[in-house]
Amino acid sequence: MQPIVEVQKVAKVYGAPGAGFEALRAIDLDVRPQEFLSIVGPSGCGKSTLLKCIAGLEAVTGGAIKVRGEQVVGPPSAMGIVFQRDLLLDWRTVLENVLIISEFRGTRVAELEKKAAELLVRFGLGDFQNRFPWELSGGMRQRAAICRAILDNPELLLMDEPFGALDAMTRDDLNLELARLWQETRKTVVFITHGIQEAVFLSDRVAMMARNPGRIVDVFDIDLPRPRTLEMRDSPEFAAIVHRIRDRFADIGAIRKE
Amino acid sequence: MSKLLSSGVVQGAGFLVGCVVFWEVVVRVLGVREFLFPAPTTVIAEIASYPKFFLTNALYTLMVTALGFAIALSLGVLLAIGIVYSRFLENTLYSLLVALNSIPKVALAPLFVIWLGTEIAPKIAVAVTIAIFAIVVDTVLGLRSVDPETLNMARAARANEWQILRKIRFPSALPSLFAGMKVAISFALVGALVGEFVAGNKGLGHAILLAQGQFDTPRVFAAILILGVMGTALFYLVDVIERYVLPWHVSHRGTRKAM
Numbered sequence: 369m370q371p372i373v374e375v376q377k378v379a380k381v382y383g384a385p386g387a388g389f390e391a392l393r394a395i396d397l398d399v400r401p402q403e404f405l406s407i408v409g410p411s412g413c414g415k416s417t418l419l420k421c422i423a424g425l426e427a428v429t430g431g432a433i434k435v436r437g438e439q440v441v442g443p444p445s446a447m448g449i450v451f452q453r454d455l456l457l458d459w460r461t462v463l464e465n466v467l468i469i470s471e472f473r474g475t476r477v478a479e480l481e482k483k484a485a486e487l488l489v490r491f492g493l494g495d496f497q498n499r500f501p502w503e504l505s506g507g508m509r510q511r512a513a514i515c516r517a518i519l520d521n522p523e524l525l526l527m528d529e530p531f532g533a534l535d536a537m538t539r540d541d542l543n544l545e546l547a548r549l550w551q552e553t554r555k556t557v558v559f560i561t562h563g564i565q566e567a568v569f570l571s572d573r574v575a576m577m578a579r580n581p582g583r584i585v586d587v588f589d590i591d592l593p594r595p596r597t598l599e600m601r602d603s604p605e606f607a608a609i610v611h612r613i614r615d616r617f618a619d620i621g622a623i624r625k626e
Numbered sequence: 627m628s629k630l631l632s633s634g635v636v637q638g639a640g641f642l643v644g645c646v647v648f649w650e651v652v653v654r655v656l657g658v659r660e661f662l663f664p665a666p667t668t669v670i671a672e673i674a675s676y677p678k679f680f681l682t683n684a685l686y687t688l689m690v691t692a693l694g695f696a697i698a699l700s701l702g703v704l705l706a707i708g709i710v711y712s713r714f715l716e717n718t719l720y721s722l723l724v725a726l727n728s729i730p731k732v733a734l735a736p737l738f739v740i741w742l743g744t745e746i747a748p749k750i751a752v753a754v755t756i757a758i759f760a761i762v763v764d765t766v767l768g769l770r771s772v773d774p775e776t777l778n779m780a781r782a783a784r785a786n787e788w789q790i791l792r793k794i795r796f797p798s799a800l801p802s803l804f805a806g807m808k809v810a811i812s813f814a815l816v817g818a819l820v821g822e823f824v825a826g827n828k829g830l831g832h833a834i835l836l837a838q839g840q841f842d843t844p845r846v847f848a849a850i851l852i853l854g855v856m857g858t859a860l861f862y863l864v865d866v867i868e869r870y871v872l873p874w875h876v877s878h879r880g881t882r883k884a885m
Contacts, residue, residue, distance in 0.1 A: 420778075423782050424782075425778050425781060425782060442781075442784075443781055443782045443783070443784050445784065447782065449779070449782045449783075451775055451778070451779060453775060455773070455775055455776050455779045457776070457793075457794065457797070457798075458874045458875070459797050459798075459800075459872070459874045468780075468783075468793060469783045471789070471793065472780060472783040472784060472785035472789055472793075473783065473784065500874055502874070502876075502879065
């Protein structure tokens with residue numbers, strides 16, 4: 369099966385070649401269709417930069433990225449993206465915020481309006497669609513941002529530490545919802561996080577990155593059964609995988625060994 | 627909230643009334659001569675005696691101000707968009723504008739009379755010249771201050787520049803634009819007045835000049851009073867429009883929720 373995203377020997381250097389800051393070096397990574405892939409690493413390892421390169425928002429300085437076999441030169445079609453901040457527009461209601469993507473695409477808003485409303489209900493925002501973003505909690509806002517990203521049913525969903533700014537309880541909640549969403553729609557997801565637990569819980573595979581320069585150190589297969597539940601996080605299997613990844617981070621000196 | 631607001635209004639109005647009463651008393655007690663410093667009652671009597679004279683002149687000044695402001699607003703926003711999108715315009719036009727702004731624009735008024743005559747055109751020109759700078763500077767600032775991640779969000783959704791301008795840049799520049807408009811509306815009034823000082827035979831500026839020549843101080847004061855009321859009203863008009871257009875802005879959220 370052809371990978372939906374192919375990252376081939378990608379390098380990203382900021383500033384002058386040779387003298388600049390090397391954010392990414394020799395990244396090789398394939399994302400298979402319908403897989404949930406997390407990229408986990410310490411801050412400053414270039415994981416968000418890698419995601420921006422895949423999204424076509426930043427240019428690579430070496431190697432190539434292909435989405436569906438086509439070289440990325442700008443944002444590819446049928447791609448949704450969720451950022452660390454929700455980036456909802458203050459002057460639009462929640463529903464209008466979700467619909468902005470369809471306005472950009474030029475597709476008929478009227479057709480998608482029903483779908484947006486359905487999505488909001490599904491994400492527990494049914495009563496809030498005519499509220500303004502600043503009347504919502506952080507978790508609700510990020511839910512709305514997810515609705516916006518998946519409104520026109522993109523095949524590929526990129527998520528850049530989407531729950532990084534949320535409290536632990538809200539984060540658990542959204543992890544479950546995301547797992548459920550993936551289970552139902554089987555979108556290809558590339559998920560950036562610095563939480564090993566979160567990555568293991570959600571993913572089919574976890575790619576691990578290190579910094580200076582940003583590189584992929586290892587890729588782990590997560591063979592936990594699906595659908596996943598929060599209780600699963602207390603299982604020995606789950607703990608074993610988390611432990612393995614944490615050990616690997618300790619090996620490379622990204623975290624301290626106990 | 628409304629209680630607080632009304633008490634604020636009461637305080638403000640009370641203070642103003644107090645000042646006027648003090649002024650009246652001081653003038654009467656010390657017997658200040660009318661052509662030096664007329665009492666408030668004299669000023670009000672002056673307006674009441676010639677309502678039509680003051681009304682026509684005030685309306686004329688108001689019209690010059692409104693036209694000057696409208697032109698400054700539309701031209702200023704267009705220039706700002708051009709400056710934000712074109713490095714060339716930024717290097718040329720923006721620098722020119724900054725250089726021109728350091729000239730006291732009042733000094734240009736006689737030139738406009740030479741170029742445009744003594745009717746309404748040179749007065750509007752002065753108003754535009756004085757008012758436009760605030761609009762351009764604040765709109766440029768607003769259009770530029772968009773969160774780069776928000777732009778990324780739009781670009782990732784393959785939005786074109788026109789859509790980004792219309793749906794993201796312009797709305798997020800509105801609070802800044804309104805800040806510029808509040809400055810510009812007062813400047814437009816100043817410009818209109820300066821224009822009327824320099825040439826023509828209409829408007830409150832002309833009325834002041836004429837009355838001064840005749841040592842008709844109550845009439846000068848009356849015109850100034852009307853100008854003050856006009857300036858305040860225009861400022862609050864922009865403020866009210868802002869509240870209506872930007873109910874989402876941080877500074878108005880409290881009032882919206884109270885409704």
